[in-house]
Amino acid sequence: MKPIMRKPVPHITRSLPQRRPLKIYAFDPTRGRGLGNYMTCQVPYENLRPGPAGKYLAVIDYDSSNKVYYRPVDLDHPAILLGSGLDPSESDPQFHQQMVYAIASQTIDRFEQALGRKIRWSFNRWSSRDEADGVLRIYPHAMQEANAYYSRELRALVFGYFPASELDPGDNLPGQTVFTCLSHDIIAHETTHALVDSQRDFFTEPTSADAPAFHEAFADLVALFQHFSFKEALLEMIKRTGGKIYRSSVEAEAAQSPDGPAISAELTTDNPMVGLAKQFGDAMGMRKALRSALGTPPNSRDLDHVTEPHVRGSILVAAVFDAFFSAYVRRTSDLMRIARSARLALDTADDLHPDLANRLAGIAAATAEHFLNICIRADDHRGLRPHPRR
Ligand SMILES: [Zn+2]
Known part of the structure; x- marks a missing residue:
């Protein structure tokens, strides 16, 4: 019998992946595994050194309050790569890194997509192209303080940690350690401060x-709009609100007993899509998110007397989210009418058809992306002179 000719296996060159999957908390640790x-x-994707340290960012885990370094995570280690990163954990400093x-990488990527160009940190603005660009440092456990900030002088994002209120800790345990570096919203907010500073001088x-109110508003807008790219959480909220994602609280998972709620699944909960940094707000005894996309009713007199930057900024956040939710309602009104005419009761979570929920989630995500692009591009166009380039 004639032997089968064996051809050599052709050499295939494989390009590096475009994306790196990494596990995160969509909101913060107090939400548990629920709500996506x-x-x-x-x-x-980029090649990373332990830290992680890459092209734009270098995580340096030095705790100045305890004068200690925590071992840096190596995200390129095969065991971590195969698991799409480390599992979410409050007690593992390497997950915090x-x-x-x-x-921070996701937020930078969002800006680059909206701007259509690579970003350059403010402290690199006047360096020549030949010089190696400096990276933005991130200190996830910088100090024992209920604070996080961007510092151009330190070329860094600095995150603190602190004990939750003993008397009124909300969803936290009394006195438990709260890490600002585990809050999606706080990280996105502070990264946005650095990105805005990178856009122009002064x-x-x-x-x-x-000016400071605008910066706080803009950083909140970026953090809040990013919620709508979390597909699972968005779908869950659409089901629980009957498509009305602008509701500040959502239906309980189970219908309430006639004598009142008997288990936690029967309790209504707040809508995480519209709240900002809930764990931080709870830990400070506020019993609610630190700030919200809702809850600032239109009032033309507020601008005359509200001067605290975050509160003044919330006027702009409320105006932009009012426009966003109005656009969402208009874009989904035909689907809602069709659903109503088919006798789907949209006021209860159980009756929202999965196909309809998927369509609504797609429209909400696309509208949020559109609005965030408008905000980032509008911010880039303000200012009198172009970004200096050498
Ligand atoms: Zn801020």
């Missing part, structure tokens, strides 16, 4: 009450 909180995000890297100068 344990999720995997896709960040742009992964979380800050993932959310953007961060407090020329009037509106």
Whole structure:
């Protein structure tokens, strides 16, 4: 019998992946596994050194309060790569390093997609192209303080940790350690401050009450709009609100007993899509998110007397989200009419057809992306002179 000719296997060159999957908390640890909180995000792929340290970011885990370094995570280690990163954990500092890297990378990627160009940190603005660009440092456990901030002088994002309120900790345990580096919203907010500073000189100068208020509003807008890219959480909220994702609270998972709620699944809960940094707000005894996309009713007199930057900024956040939710309602009104005419009761979670929920989620995500693009591009176009290039 004639032997079968064996051809050599052709050599195939494989390109590197475009994206790196990494596990994160969609909101913060207090949400547990519910509401799509344990999720995997896709960040742009790059070769990483332990830290993680890459092209734009270097996580340096030095705790200045305890004068100690925590061992840096190696996201390129095969055991971690195969698991799409480390599993979410409050007690593993290496997961904290992964979380800050993932959310900061995602936020940078969002800006680059909207702007259509690569970003360059403010402290690199005047360096020549030949010089190696400096990276933005991230300190996930910088100090024992209920605070997080961007510092151009330190070229860093600095995250603190602190004990939750003993008397009124909300969803936290009394006195438990709260890590600001585990809050999606706080990381996205602080990264946005660094990104806005990278856009032009003097953007961060407090020329009037509106300048710092604008920066706080803009950073909140980026963090909040990113919620609508979390598909699982968005779908869950659409089902629980009957498509009305602008509701501040959502239906309980189970119908309430006639004598009142007997188990936690019968309790209504707040809508995580519209709240910002809930764990931080709870830990400070506020019993609610630190800030919200809703809850600032239109009032033309507010601008005359509200000067605290975050509160003044919330006027702009409310106006943009009002427009966003109005656009969502208009874009989905035909689907809702069809569903109503087919006698689907949209006020209860159980009756929202999965196909309809999917369509509504697609429209909400696309509208949020559109609005975030408008915000980022509008911010890029303000200012009098172009970004200096050499
Ligand atoms: Zn801020």
